[in-house]
Amino acid sequence: MRRKYNPYALPPWLKKSRDVLHQFAIPFCIFQGIRTILFPTAFDVLFLIALVLITVALKIELL
Template sequence: MKRKMNQQTFQSWIRTAKDIGKQFIIPFVVFQAVRTILLPTSFDVLLLAIFILLALAFYFDWI
């Protein structure tokens, strides 16, 4: 028997996760940028690019 998922609860959970992500993405970008400047490895550059794209997605409401 399949349990029906409550859409209201699911959307509020996603909205909460999105709001938390908006609060933490800028400090992550700044920290990663400093780390990339001091010790530039390919992983750090890739992670910085992902964080910047995620920050842009939050800023322009793509997510």
């Protein structure tokens, strides 16, 4: 049986790193989006998709 996710049960260092990632996620997405528009490569597009997915997951508190 799967346990429920409780963000309050996380260790303090993990909470802090999650908060820092949440703070920098949108600026990194914007920078990567501009970079992808100017110099499109397959890696840049995949990296932008991964960043957007991480940002969405952080916003709806899945991570």
